Amino acid sequence: MLILKTIAETQSACAQIRGEERILGLVPTMGALHEGHLSLVRAARSECDVVAVSIFVNPTQFGPNEDFGKYPRTFDEDCALLEREGVDLIFAPTVEEMYPSGASTFVLVEGVSERLDGASRPGHFRGVTTVVSKLFHIVGPHMAFFGQKDAAQIVVLRKMVRDLNCPVHLIVQPIVREMDGLALSSRNRYLSEKERRQALVLHRALQKVEEAVALGEKSSSKLIETTRVVFAEEPDVRIDYIAVVNPDTLENVPDIKDGALVAVAAFVGTTRLIDNTVI
Structure with a gap:
């Protein structure tokens, strides 16, 4: 080598x-x-x-x-x-x-x-x-x-x-995840044990979005609200953004009828993490 x-x-x-x-x-x-x-x-x-x-x-x-x-x-x-x-x-x-x-x-x-x-x-x-x-x-x-x-x-x-x-x-x-769903990132090593548990909220929120979509939800605003409800379970995690966007242009879309990228970013302690799902 x-x-x-x-x-x-x-x-x-x-x-x-x-x-x-x-x-x-x-x-x-x-x-x-x-x-x-x-x-x-x-x-x-x-x-x-x-x-x-x-x-x-x-x-x-x-x-x-x-x-x-x-x-x-x-x-x-x-x-x-x-x-x-x-x-x-x-x-x-x-x-x-x-x-x-x-x-x-x-x-x-x-x-x-x-x-x-x-x-x-x-x-x-x-x-x-x-x-x-x-x-x-x-x-x-x-x-x-x-x-x-x-x-x-x-x-x-x-x-x-x-x-x-x-x-x-x-x-x-594809995204590679830990067994509990946390997306692998070099910045994960910054997290304390407590923050590591809190960080799981990013993946949990995206899972709830996927469940809502499977049940027929198509409204971007409702999917964003679903995500916020999950994040509220971890009040120490500060949301940077929650977005439902066109996966080719990153422009916001009102609904997911033609597919979308749902992306989240949040601060867990001082560590900024990102995750997403394509629906």
Whole structure:
């Protein structure tokens, strides 16, 4: 398994792979890997000849009062996990390597970048699209693998790929959950034992939405109210947003007759968690 730290050596290695007409898959991560990430690696392994994983905590997608400084960094453990999974190449640049002095170019997908997490975290998706665009240019993957938990991110990235004619196919894998339903996230390690129990309210609320839909409910406002009732069971959990939106545009929809994405975000203690279901 190659562990590469510079853009130049990564571009060279990936150009050789493509020159050999081998299918190259990329799993972009910020490290602190869990089973959700590993499910993406396995999907890439099944679809591609060569699997590359990036490990980079991207500062441009964090706001000034967010957790960039304390975001978990477990590089040695991550490398051991990826080697066991048969990953071929790890790209692990420094911040200075990815954003050299004087760098001032960003990629912004207007419209969708201001919705859901983009509304709660101004500038977040500009950072995401910029770093993912850079990774696509550096690695040049044929396929890139992402998790459904980051549903809004996927919509933004799909539009970026379409608008910029990026020669990469985005593959989205299902949310991976703990046995009790909590969506896997690197930020789960911030939670105390009590907060870990409280965090289950996100999945419980989405389950109630799914039950209501199964019984025939189609009104977005009523589904949102159903969600709020469940959240009220955990008064210490602070709702960031509850949204019923078009899964392709993230625009609010009045009902789910044509399908919808139901997405929630909430603060459990100081930890912001997200979850969603497609109905």
